[in-house]
Amino acid sequence: xxxxxxxAFCYLSLLWQRETxxxxxxxRFVEEGHIxxxxxxxxxxxxxxxxxxxxxxxxxxxWPTYEDIYKKVIEIAKFLDLPRFPDxxxxxxxxxxxxxxxxxxxxxxxxxxxxxxxQVVKMTGIGEVDFLTFDPIAKMAKTVKYDVQAVxxxxxxxxxxxxxxxxxxxxLSNIAEKxxxxxxxxxPWFDFRKWYQVMKKSIDEKKxxxxxxxxxxxxxxxxxxxxxxxxxxVVYKRREMVVSLQKQFSALVDSAPTVEKKSPSSFQFNWxxxxxxRTCFHGHGLQGILKKKGQSLTTKNSLYWLSTxxxxxxxxxxxxxxxxxxxxxxxxxIINLFSFLLRIKTSSLHEEVSLIEKILFKRKYGKTKKKSxxxxxxxx
Amino acid sequence: xxxxxxxxxxxxxxxxxxxxxxxxxxxxxxxxxQKHIGTVETGGKKEKDFAQxxxxxxxxxxxxLLKHQWQQAADYMHSYFQILEDSDSHKRQAAPEIIWKLxxxxxxxxxKSSVETFNTFADRMKNIGVMNYLKISLQxxxxxxHHGMLEDANRNLSFHxxxxxxxxxxxxxxxxxxxxTASQNMFDHSWKTSVNLRALIQTxxxxxxxxxxxxxxxxxxxxxxxxxxxxxxxAYDEKFPSNPNAxxxxxxxxxxxxxxxxxxxxxxxxxxxxxPSHKLMxxxxxxxxxxxxxxxxKLGLEVLFGVLDFAGCTKNITAWxxxxxxxxxxxxxxxxxxxQEEWKTRxxxxxxxxxxxxxxxxxxxxxxxxxxxxxxxxxxxLGKGCRYFRFISKQDDQVLRKKIKQIKKSVKKHSVxxxxx
Numbered sequence: 001x002x003x004x005x006x007x008a009f010c011y012l013s014l015l016w017q018r019e020t021x022x023x024x025x026x027x028r029f030v031e032e033g034h035i036x037x038x039x040x041x042x043x044x045x046x047x048x049x050x051x052x053x054x055x056x057x058x059x060x061x062x063w064p065t066y067e068d069i070y071k072k073v074i075e076i077a078k079f080l081d082l083p084r085f086p087d088x089x090x091x092x093x094x095x096x097x098x099x100x101x102x103x104x105x106x107x108x109x110x111x112x113x114x115x116x117x118x119q120v121v122k123m124t125g126i127g128e129v130d131f132l133t134f135d136p137i138a139k140m141a142k143t144v145k146y147d148v149q150a151v152x153x154x155x156x157x158x159x160x161x162x163x164x165x166x167x168x169x170x171x172l173s174n175i176a177e178k179x180x181x182x183x184x185x186x187x188p189w190f191d192f193r194k195w196y197q198v199m200k201k202s203i204d205e206k207k208x209x210x211x212x213x214x215x216x217x218x219x220x221x222x223x224x225x226x227x228x229x230x231x232x233x234v235v236y237k238r239r240e241m242v243v244s245l246q247k248q249f250s251a252l253v254d255s256a257p258t259v260e261k262k263s264p265s266s267f268q269f270n271w272x273x274x275x276x277x278r279t280c281f282h283g284h285g286l287q288g289i290l291k292k293k294g295q296s297l298t299t300k301n302s303l304y305w306l307s308t309x310x311x312x313x314x315x316x317x318x319x320x321x322x323x324x325x326x327x328x329x330x331x332x333x334i335i336n337l338f339s340f341l342l343r344i345k346t347s348s349l350h351e352e353v354s355l356i357e358k359i360l361f362k363r364k365y366g367k368t369k370k371k372s373x374x375x376x377x378x379x380x
Numbered sequence: 381x382x383x384x385x386x387x388x389x390x391x392x393x394x395x396x397x398x399x400x401x402x403x404x405x406x407x408x409x410x411x412x413x414q415k416h417i418g419t420v421e422t423g424g425k426k427e428k429d430f431a432q433x434x435x436x437x438x439x440x441x442x443x444x445l446l447k448h449q450w451q452q453a454a455d456y457m458h459s460y461f462q463i464l465e466d467s468d469s470h471k472r473q474a475a476p477e478i479i480w481k482l483x484x485x486x487x488x489x490x491x492k493s494s495v496e497t498f499n500t501f502a503d504r505m506k507n508i509g510v511m512n513y514l515k516i517s518l519q520x521x522x523x524x525x526h527h528g529m530l531e532d533a534n535r536n537l538s539f540h541x542x543x544x545x546x547x548x549x550x551x552x553x554x555x556x557x558x559x560x561t562a563s564q565n566m567f568d569h570s571w572k573t574s575v576n577l578r579a580l581i582q583t584x585x586x587x588x589x590x591x592x593x594x595x596x597x598x599x600x601x602x603x604x605x606x607x608x609x610x611x612x613x614x615a616y617d618e619k620f621p622s623n624p625n626a627x628x629x630x631x632x633x634x635x636x637x638x639x640x641x642x643x644x645x646x647x648x649x650x651x652x653x654x655x656p657s658h659k660l661m662x663x664x665x666x667x668x669x670x671x672x673x674x675x676x677x678k679l680g681l682e683v684l685f686g687v688l689d690f691a692g693c694t695k696n697i698t699a700w701x702x703x704x705x706x707x708x709x710x711x712x713x714x715x716x717x718x719x720q721e722e723w724k725t726r727x728x729x730x731x732x733x734x735x736x737x738x739x740x741x742x743x744x745x746x747x748x749x750x751x752x753x754x755x756x757x758x759x760x761x762l763g764k765g766c767r768y769f770r771f772i773s774k775q776d777d778q779v780l781r782k783k784i785k786q787i788k789k790s791v792k793k794h795s796v797x798x799x800x801x
Binding site for chain 2 (some may be wrong): 059061062067211212214216217218219220224235238239241242244245246247249250251252253320
């Protein structure tokens with residue numbers, strides 16, 4: 001049993017309980033220090049002496065990654081021979097409808113997009129109980145990456161609405177801007193460009209702070225770990241040296257008011273109406289990008305491009321790759337934004353988006369066997 | 381971006397084919413390969429976040445230093461110290477030097493820092509390893525000098541005077557420029573500091589950049605005697621370690637002063653003993669040749685042979701020209717004995733070293749003039765039957781035909797080897 005495995009085990013129990021916490025949240029709490037992980041042994045009682053092989057287990061030098069813990073979750077569940085987990089229904093937090101809503105709020109997108117995300121979820125069937133519930137003994141035992149999937153759905157919806165080809169989204173923005181200027185009293189139309197500006201600024205700030213925090217992170221603890229009694233003296237001396245040097249330099253640093261350690265929160269961003277500095281887009285309307293078609297509305301944009309043209313079927317563990325330069329800047333921005341939010345690799349998110357599209361379009365194609373050139377419309 | 385319904389049809393048919401992930405236009409992309417290439421440096425293991433932290437931290441420190449943000453630099457430095465506890469021993473061993481360089485820089489400029497702080501820091505850093513001890517001591521001394529605290533600096537250095545010579549050699553040459561500019565700055569500031577430096581130079585050791593700058597300054601102020609004294613002291617004082625550069629500086633200075641030939645010869649004689657392959661040796665030979673004393677002429681021959689003993693000078697055409705000319709001169713002056721004496725120790729290995737048939741072909745191809753000079757020497761020393769001479773004399777070259785003829789004549793006349801024996 002190692003620290004990563006312990007963490008995976010904790011996640012399994014949270015999943016069993018259907019707690020309102022996703023794997024990315026859990027890992028973020030670890031990184032922020034709310035969950036002891038890096039120097040967990042500091043909290044052990046005095047009597048527990050750690051040395052020798054304990055060092056390999058407890059002297060962690062890396063933060064847990066999503067992919068790694070995810071793999072371990074499946075391994076452990078299989079190993080423990082766990083039965084099918086309690087159902088994840090539409091009421092659970094982990095259901096894509098709910099998670100989509102959560103993430104839409106977090107990235108400051110209009111609430112109206114929720115309808116679209118629900119539609120996509122329905123069409124792809126990823127909201128089904130059987131699909132979502134974790135069953136270790138099933139042939140293809142996989143637990144859904146709830147958070148990544150929800151975010152992928154949002155990306156797909158954005159692509160449906162704005163195409164994200166570095167062109168249409170800006171044209172639509174111009175239209176929205178014109179309308180908003182003329183009709184200042186009405187509910188504003190959602191302006192992609194404005195949203196982009198606000199989000200880019202916020203995310204860049206957050207990222208910068210995150211990088212700085214990472215660079216300053218102190219990995220070693222007060223009580224150093226050592227292999228054997230011979231090492232002990234050396235290790236302790238080094239620690240002493242480091243502490244004395246740190247003391248000297250901390251005197252030079254201005255005793256700036258230390259930022260209060262924030263209590264753990266599921267949300268990394270908070271947007272409120274009426275804040276002039278940071279526009280909140282929750283209430284904005286999608287009228288500018290939807291148009292009437294008979295009884296229902298459909299998107300003005302009728303085009304779409306697939307994130308992956310061909311899926312890989314060889315032995316590599318990935319089904320697709322993500323080469324940034326192949327994609328539009330808007331798409332890259334969206335992917336980077338969400339990957340940072342979940343602290344996952346951009347390629348993982350891209351893969352998930354591709355998989356959703358695979359299901360979405362295959363199904364659509366499966367229904368209409370005849371080559372009817374029906375355009376996909378979001379029907380309300 | 382075609383109408384997506386076409387895409388649908390296309391993607392269905394293409395999905396059936398088994399193809400690896402390829403993106404059009406830019407060719408194949410293998411992200412997993414990139415990751416593996418990145419791990420080669422770390423011996424196959426993925427870089428740990430600890431290592432990422434320290435390298436990111438280092439980046440931030442360097443950025444802060446460039447922007448003169450001392451506060452921020454100190455803040456990051458605080459976190460950087462943990463690299464001393466890195467489980468990677470390479471990084472751990474390289475750490476003290478980096479920390480010293482960055483830390484001393486910060487402490488030098490930070491408004492809140494004082495000489496006290498610097499001293500404490502230096503003392504702490506010195507306790508990490510012997511090599512660092514001396515390097516740091518020297519830089520510490522420099523810092524103190526800059527602040528006019530000569531006594532402390534002196535005390536610092538004289539305590540270590542016995543260790544300094546051997547260990548400082550590589551160190552000084554490496555930081556030459558830094559010290560040059562540092563010492564330059566010091567001189568610009570005050571005469572007093574230079575007097576302090578004079579005291580420093582009198583301590584036995586290797587102070588090349590200091591001496592150079594100091595002498596330059598003295599010359600600038602017109603104090604030739606002072607300069608000469610410093611240089612002579614530096615070169616000849618027995619307490620100082622044997623240092624070829626000292627003699628070179630002295631020689632160059634005397635040359636500038638247009639000192640008498642005798643003096644120059646005596647300086648270079650010592651250099652000859654230390655570094656017989658130095659490029660100044662050819663100048664030395666010229667001086668000896670022009671002299672009137674016979675021992676000097678003999679020494680001149682010795683010096684030439686000495687230079688050509690070294691692999692680095694085998695293609696030096698000047699050296700060979702001189703030798704060829706000088707051999708003729710010597711033999712015409714009836715000093716066969718000298719030549720024989722020099723040749724005695726060399727006849728076993730010079731032929732294959734300089735005059736093999738391989739060299740004959742290679743030299744002729746590369747530089748015909750060089751080959752001719754060497755042929756002359758070979759002919760004189762080894763006789764006209766030697767491979768080198770024969771090869772060159774057989775060569776038919778329009779330009780050098782006359783020269784080759786001359787060579788043949790000289791060899792006939794002057795050859796040391798008796799064809800009869």
